[in-house]
Amino acid sequence: MNTRILIIHQSAIVAEGLQRLLQNSSLQLHDHLRMFNDPADITIHSGSNYIFITTSALFQSLYKMQLINFSESGYRFIQCITDPATSRDNLCLEAIYLDDSQNQVIEKVRNTINSFHPDKNAVISSLTDRETEVLKLVSLGNASKEIADKLNISTHTVITHRKNITEKLGIKSISGLTVYAILNKIIDTDELSIDDLI
Amino acid sequence: MYSLSQKLADIIHHDHQLLPILNRFGIRLGFGDQSANDVCKSLDINAEFFIEILNTYHDPDYFPRERFLDFPLPLIVEYLKKTHLYYYTFYIPEIENQLNTLIASAPGANNLSLLTRFYLKFKQELHEHLEYEDKFTFPYVLNLHTLYLQGSAITNPELLPVRSIIEFEEEHSDVDSKLLDFKNIIIKYLQADYDDNKCNTLITTLFNFEDDLRDHSRIEDKIMVPKVLQIEKLLFPS
Ligand SMILES: [Fe+2]
């Protein structure tokens, strides 16, 4: 699931500055970073995680209810505090201050992104036994339906496994997965011709 | 962001990755202190189009969709074709050479031959995609544009064999993900006793190619296709 970051701030300097800073970071946000003046302009796409970086004023505004709703939907808030006298609202996981360094800002955003995937920071690369089995069958050229039949599980489950495999390994294409499987001796190429597989 | 009044030499000093783009427009080095605008003028290049292409290539976050939609289709197609030519004549053989050099640097590492297999597969898919566009998509787009210029709605739709660009322009995601996989396999999973510098060269080329392809597909998907759809709507009122 991708994470979208929306910056809602009436100060163009702050909003543009934040956008620049995050875009030039290693967070790989691509076009998932947007600026808004008015929260009413926001469209929420289902299937995405949202992080709102907002001005303090928003938490005392008419929009407070909407923010609470967003928060109950699992979306995260980072409060951008320009006036040192203001304190962080309870809805917010993190607060960014005007005198934060670039690294501090990025770290706070990264923490917030990671809060969507609590186990993502742990070692994720190793496949489970089931995933290895599925990977093996994929590499041997089986379609999801065939894999489901062979393993006696639903096609839907197979698709979920395949998604997780791709996410863990960073490999999407079938030929790419096959190369991985051969490199890691998940399939035995002694009896098979590599040319048929890839 | 670059502007036409800047010296072209300064632009290249600032971002030398733009060199192949210059070549695609027929610009060669040795332009002295001329501004980008003057260089374009002397070679009869559409300067506005040139600078927008340069800027989008330089900054992946810059993409003036509205502005691009104003440029005529033949100009856009011409640029896309030139880009294909660059892939055929430079990137594809170059990657292959660098891969072979890498493999030769580690005799006996037979897992490297897997990479060649995978690369050939990617190359074949890419070739098919480019060839299809050169043979069918681009001629269709240009034909449609000519009909559009003649100004009349088509009364006999059989004049055109296919009635929508949608049927021509297939998704770019397959080729993209293979290239990404290729990079990732080398970066994350390949362990062999190869020459590090040769491997770095190959990876750098792959990254550059990826950027170039992304920019290319973006122009096809976000500029060419919507423009053609607009014309189709006018020509084939359903
Ligand atoms: Fe193309």
Ligand SMILES: [Fe+2]
């Ligand atoms: Fe294409």
